Amino acid sequence: MQSYGITPTPGGPADPALALALEELARIGFTILPDALPPASVAAMAAALDRVLADQSARFGGEAALAAIGDAGQARALPEEDDIFLDILRAPALTAVVEAVLGPAALVMQQNGIVMPPGGAGHHQQAWHRDLPYQAWVSTKPIALGALAVLDDFDVTSGSTLFLPGSHRHETFPSPAFAERWAVPAHAPAGAILVFDAMCFHRGGVNRGTRPRRAINTLHGIPLLAQQVAFRDRPGLDPALRRRLGLDYQPAATADEWRARRAARLARSRP
Numbered sequence: 001m002q003s004y005g006i007t008p009t010p011g012g013p014a015d016p017a018l019a020l021a022l023e024e025l026a027r028i029g030f031t032i033l034p035d036a037l038p039p040a041s042v043a044a045m046a047a048a049l050d051r052v053l054a055d056q057s058a059r060f061g062g063e064a065a066l067a068a069i070g071d072a073g074q075a076r077a078l079p080e081e082d083d084i085f086l087d088i089l090r091a092p093a094l095t096a097v098v099e100a101v102l103g104p105a106a107l108v109m110q111q112n113g114i115v116m117p118p119g120g121a122g123h124h125q126q127a128w129h130r131d132l133p134y135q136a137w138v139s140t141k142p143i144a145l146g147a148l149a150v151l152d153d154f155d156v157t158s159g160s161t162l163f164l165p166g167s168h169r170h171e172t173f174p175s176p177a178f179a180e181r182w183a184v185p186a187h188a189p190a191g192a193i194l195v196f197d198a199m200c201f202h203r204g205g206v207n208r209g210t211r212p213r214r215a216i217n218t219l220h221g222i223p224l225l226a227q228q229v230a231f232r233d234r235p236g237l238d239p240a241l242r243r244r245l246g247l248d249y250q251p252a253a254t255a256d257e258w259r260a261r262r263a264a265r266l267a268r269s270r271p
Contacts, residue, residue, distance in 0.1 A: 028165040029200030075113035110228035116207040131198035144198035144221035159205025160185035168197040
């Protein structure tokens, strides 16, 4: 590529795909990681999400009860329901992006399933929003990243998520005319993960197909932020996954418990 009068940028990661993903995140606020999840995992997650949504809806009193609080078509705290959803956190491409942007101490703030109904029906997520809502400010560096694991193709018919490129760099939402002109659909096949700066304005596309469109959004953040749900511990989690789920950062109930945890952590770190 020929150019002139441009100051060279510092060298980035050796992996060209990772370097491009990080540049897209910085400049436009979102990027697509293709083939991030194998087909078998996608199929298993789709089936599990259908079951979890039905179970959670029944526990709360039905779909109408969820709709009354603006939460229809959403399944929450998925790792608490089925370990299959932990596979998203193990995806190498996603881990590389999250740790390059937020650092190795990044936590899962929430992991929710989103099911867009077919036939052009409405859904709460079709409204413009940030994944850190009610925040009219920006930071010099990202403090949270969303990661939409695509379980059904995002396309013109199913209604891809729309983004306002570069909006993570502006404090307030633009005019309706600007949003209408510059909204960009992020088309992606099943198995891809769509990663975005949590401060980038976006909305779910309307699904005009005949089948629901399913995705799983995992919000990662720096430890400064609070998790939506405290995830439970379970046997067999490796240290990196324990840290990612926030199990190493949950507040102690008492000063005595805090000191006991600190003593155990220091003991493990000694040679």
